[in-house]
Amino acid sequence: MQKVSKIRPASRHLFTIGSDLIEDKFAAIVELVKNAYDADSTTVDIVIDKSNTKCLKIIIEDNGHGMSSEDIETKWLVPSTDNKLKVSTSPSGRTVQGRKGIGRYAANILGEELLLETVYNREESTVYINWRDFSKYRYLDEVDILTDVKKADKKSGTKLTITQWDMDEEYEWNRSDLDHLRMELKKLIPPVDQLKNEIGEFNIGLRTLGFEKQEDNFTETIKPFPIRDLYDYRISGKVDRDGNASLFYENQRKNSAKFEIKKKYEESKCGELFVDIRVYDRDSEGITALIQRGLKDELTGRYLSNNEARKLLTDANGIGVYRNGFRIRPLGDPENDWLRLNQRRVDNPSFRIGSNQVIGYVFIESEEKSGLQEQSARDGLKKNQNYKSLVTITQSIIAELETQRFNYRRNIATAQKEKRLLGKLYELSDYTLLEKEIQKVLRDSDVPQSKIDIIQNAISKEGKKKEKIVDDLNRAIAIYQGQATLGKIINVIMHEGRRPLQVFKNERETLAYWVDEYLNSPDMEAKDEIKGSTERIKYSTETFVTLFEKLDPLAAKKRGSKDEFNIYDVVNSTFKIFEKQFKKFGVLIELIIPKNVQLVGWKQDFTTIFANLIDNSLYWMEEQKTQNRKITVILKQSSDEMCIDYHDSGPGINEELIKSAVIFEPEFTGKSEGSGLGLPISGEAANRNGFSLTAIVSKNGAHFRLLNDFNVREANDGL
DSSP, rough: OOOOOOOOBTHHHIIIIITSSOOOOOHHHHHHHHHHHHHHOSEEHHHHHHHSSTTTTHHHHHHEEOOOOOIIIIIIISSSSOHHHHOOBBBBOOSSOOOTSGGGHHHHHHSSSEEEEEEEETTEEEEEEEGGGGTTOSSSGGGGOEEEEEEOOOSSSEEEEEOOOOOGGGGGOOOHHHHHHHHHHHSSSSGGGGGGHOOOEEEEEEEESOSSSSOOOHHHHHHOOOOGGGGEEEEEEOOOOOOOOEEEEEESSSSTEEEEEEESSSEEEEEEEEEEEEOOOOOOOHHHHHTTTTOBBBBOOBBBOOHHHHHHHHOEEEEEEETTTEEOOTTTTTTOOOOHHHHHHHTTTTTTTTTGGGEEEEEOOOOOHOOOOOOTTTBOOEEEEEHHHHHHHHHHHHHHHHHHHOOOOOOOOHHHHHHHHHHHHHHHOHHHHHHHHHHHHHHHHHHHHHHHHHHHHHHHHHHHHHHHHHHHHHHHHHOOOOOOOHHHHHHHHHHHHHHHHHHHHHHHHHHHHHHHHHHHHHHHHHHHHHHHHHHHHHHHHHHHHHHHHHHGOOOOOHHHHEEEEEEEHHHHHHHHHHHHHHHHTOOOOEEEOOEEEEEEOOHHHHHHHHHHHHHHHHHHHHHHSSOOEEEEEEEESSSOEEEEEEEEEOOOOOHHHHHGGGGTTTTTSSSSOOOOOOOHHHHHHHHHHTTTTEOOOOOOOOOOEEEEEEEEEEEGTTT
């Protein structure tokens, strides 16, 4: 017998909407604050009241447009309503935030009773919900909700009073919780001036009552973190849909230096972006400078201690993602490293920044324009291709800041060390004071001037000898610095090798276990586990191969003695290695090298040099979407000098980076995932063969020069 049936939602459905989709009590309050914003409120006040020792009250009140009794019946009491999907803007034109229709049910996380009082067009509606009632019945339609409507001569607005009677740990609020809530509210709306017109006036107030400690009772208007404007380094700007970036870099530790950086990234699959990323040095000197720039306690006005400053930075850190002026949780939480900054820093600690050093804002467009889809407050954004594009572009922007920061810090550290060292060395050879003192003593002793002149000449000669010794020491120091570069290279390679070694160690036991399982009972689970283990071993093996390839040019014993070779043949064969990539990326090659020039040296070193230069050119021309891609190598020589110029038509190298020579430092890299070994190894390879490798300032792409003043032989010299 046929009959008509209906779907009856279970009463626990509302608990699923609340506790399962909204992470915690802090997220619950944030959702209710967003609802106030959607109601065109200019202010929302949050009160956490423990005055009654028998219960906790949380009050959230706004001055928005309120709700009519019809709105309550057809929208507010309807779970997951699509009203905000159909109407994407509020009456005053604000872009609505709560598009999933679940935010109001966040209240059941905060307490067991909810009293809603709302005024609309001089009509006051009241709704009372006891969430415990939903546990008494099987279906939603069995739960009675008490409502009341009456005329009221009041201004429009909505007030939620949430009460919890059983004060167990889940519902308790302590000082740590209050600080956490303050942080959440401070991060909710970004402190960026250009968004004020978009958001309009919207103030958040927080008040606490009845807490045992007097300092835990306060009234505060939520304002941005005071630390946000006291950054050391900042990069901000816009990336359009085609990947064209106009960025501005600032360094407040260097007389507020600011300049523009133009970049071309991959075509954005995540719409137009606006970024504002601020970085702080956490070393002792950096924290002291941060405090000196004016870091004070918001409530007392006193300067923070070093430990307090570090704690504030730890609590406030994170790069948030914002849409229509509001943060998408949990992106930007201190523990949510969605850009994998800490993982990148493990691989290159002196160059990369960690998540606890940065406060940032990334502003995205609507779901329709960006393809970036919001999930629950637990999960942030859906991990689709649009999200991957957002991560890649943001990492690339951070890499620009890391490059500038590393260069500045290296120059400061190097200059300070060299100044101290050279100052002490030259003190040893400076006899000026001694000469004057002896001259004074001799004159006071009536020694003839002729004798004084003889003594002064002797002192002057000795001083010049010492100056020569100091110059020799400086040259020796330069050599040792080159050897130190080799040591740094080895350290980086050793560091990179630890992870694949750990994989080998772990996977040995894992693989043995699943092989035994498969032999005993062949099934798909064991087979899949074996396959996964072998894939991880394969990947780690490839990582090791790459590391040893990087290390190969440094192996002096393996190289053997120098040989005579044709430089054109070596360069040409190196370029042939990249033929497929040249065709794939549309790169033209021009080699202007005489075919009769012979060198004596290690030809594998020259293969290494040109392979690294080519690899960098391909990366940056593709990264910046360079048009008319070309690489040119020109060899010129005289009787006592050879010069090999390498040019590409890519984005080029920042002049400041070239002048500081930081690009030849191990660990320095402009690539978001680079190790910073290519150019240092190439520089060492050039030095071994009597060449210098330098970067030349150019407005037409990257320009590197190999130069020496000996070692040139031609085939017709009879060699």
